[in-house]
Amino acid sequence: MELVWLYMVLIPVQHVLAVTWLYLAKQSSLRGALQDPGDCKGLRGLVEEQVRICQRQVEAMDAVKHAAELAIEECQHQFHARRWNCSTLQGLQVFGKVTIQGTRESAFIHAIAAAGVAFAVTQACSHGELEDCGCDRKIRGVSAEGFQWSGCSDNLSYGIAFSQAFVDNPERSRGISSSRALMNLHNNEAGRKAILSHMKVECKCHGVSGSCEVRTCWKVMPPFREVGNVLKEKFEGATEVHPKWVGSRKLLVPKSSRFKPYTVHDLIYLLASPDFCDWDPRHGVFGTSGRQCNRTSPAMDGCELLCCGRGFRSAHTEVVERCGCKFRWCCSVTCKQCRHLVEVHSCR
Structure with a gap:
C-alpha cells in the first residue's frame, strides 16, 4: 500500500539515514544493472560506508534489494490488521517518521530489516549466486543423535556478518553516546538472532529400499514468515528502556523495575507509541x-x-x-x- 507524502518534514540527518537502504525495494532490478563498482554511487538511500560495501561486493546488492522487499512485505503481513499497518511512502524514508521515533514499531522495522539482509544474503550463498561464499562446510562428523553431518548447510554466519557490516553502519557512525543508536543496534541483532535460534535440521535417508540405515543432515534457515512471526511476538512483549550511565558506558535499562530484564532476543524501545488513530503528518501518522x-x-x-x-x-x-x-x-x-x-x- 502506497501513500503519497505531501509534506516536507525536517528530520535530523543522523536519524533519517538509519534504514533508508530499504528504498532499494522501490528501485528497478539491480541484476545486471550494476556492471561496475562505480555504479553503486547511483543507488539512492545508501550511506557512504554502504556504498563502499556495494563497491567491494557488487554481486551481493541484488540480495540486499530482495532483503528490503522481504522486510517490507513481512511488516505489512504482520501488521495488516493494526492501526499502524506499515504503509510505505514514496520518499527515501520508506515508512516515514515511524522509523526514527524510538517506538516499538521502529524496533520491529529495524529487527525485520536486519533479519532480511542476513536471510537474503545467506540464501544467495546457498544458491551459489555469490563468489565470496557458498555452503557452510564447517559442520562435519557424526552428531550426538547418530546422523552424519553433510550436505549444504545454510551459511548463516556469512549472512549475519554481512548484515552487521551493512545494516549496522549508520548506527555505529553516530557513536555509542546515542540512545537511539544503542536501541537500533540491539534490535538489529535481535532480528538476526530470530533466524539463528530457529535454524532447522533437514536429513536424507540412505540404505536399501529407503531403510534409512544412514542419515545425512544439514542445517537450513526457517522460512522468513516464521522469522516474522517470532519478531511480531517480540514486538508484543517489547521492553521500554531508558539510558543509564554505568561508569563510562551508556546502557539501556528497563524503565521500570517491574519490567522483566530483556535478553539479546528481545526488542526494546525508548518512547511510547502514538495511538495512530488520526491523521497527523507532522508525526508521520496517517490515521485509520x-x-x-x-x-x-x-x-x-x-x-x-x-x-x-x-x-x-x-x-x-x-x-x-x-x-x-x-x-x-x-x-x-x-x-x-x-x-x-x-x-x-x-x-x-
Missing part, C-alpha cells in the same frame, strides 16, 4: 479513517478498536470468485465465476 474493519472481532482488526471509537460505515460490494471447479482428464481444471454481494465495513 477509511480502513476496512471486522464488525464482529474484539481484536485490533475489529471496528471498535481499529476505528478508535469513531464508528464505521457499512456498504455492499460485489465479489467475483472462482467456483464449481472441475478436474478434466488430462490435465486441467475449469471453473465458473460466481458473483455475490458482501457487506464491508470501513472506519469513519
Whole structure:
C-alpha cells in the first residue's frame, strides 16, 4: 500500500539515514544493472560506508534489494490488521517518521530489516549466486543423535556478518553516546538472532529400499514468515528502556523495575507509541479513517478498536470468485465465476 507524502518534514540527518537502504525495494532490478563498482554511487538511500560495501561486493546488492522487499512485505503481513499497518511512502524514508521515533514499531522495522539482509544474503550463498561464499562446510562428523553431518548447510554466519557490516553502519557512525543508536543496534541483532535460534535440521535417508540405515543432515534457515512471526511476538512483549550511565558506558535499562530484564532476543524501545488513530503528518501518522474493519472481532482488526471509537460505515460490494471447479482428464481444471454481494465495513 502506497501513500503519497505531501509534506516536507525536517528530520535530523543522523536519524533519517538509519534504514533508508530499504528504498532499494522501490528501485528497478539491480541484476545486471550494476556492471561496475562505480555504479553503486547511483543507488539512492545508501550511506557512504554502504556504498563502499556495494563497491567491494557488487554481486551481493541484488540480495540486499530482495532483503528490503522481504522486510517490507513481512511488516505489512504482520501488521495488516493494526492501526499502524506499515504503509510505505514514496520518499527515501520508506515508512516515514515511524522509523526514527524510538517506538516499538521502529524496533520491529529495524529487527525485520536486519533479519532480511542476513536471510537474503545467506540464501544467495546457498544458491551459489555469490563468489565470496557458498555452503557452510564447517559442520562435519557424526552428531550426538547418530546422523552424519553433510550436505549444504545454510551459511548463516556469512549472512549475519554481512548484515552487521551493512545494516549496522549508520548506527555505529553516530557513536555509542546515542540512545537511539544503542536501541537500533540491539534490535538489529535481535532480528538476526530470530533466524539463528530457529535454524532447522533437514536429513536424507540412505540404505536399501529407503531403510534409512544412514542419515545425512544439514542445517537450513526457517522460512522468513516464521522469522516474522517470532519478531511480531517480540514486538508484543517489547521492553521500554531508558539510558543509564554505568561508569563510562551508556546502557539501556528497563524503565521500570517491574519490567522483566530483556535478553539479546528481545526488542526494546525508548518512547511510547502514538495511538495512530488520526491523521497527523507532522508525526508521520496517517490515521485509520477509511480502513476496512471486522464488525464482529474484539481484536485490533475489529471496528471498535481499529476505528478508535469513531464508528464505521457499512456498504455492499460485489465479489467475483472462482467456483464449481472441475478436474478434466488430462490435465486441467475449469471453473465458473460466481458473483455475490458482501457487506464491508470501513472506519469513519
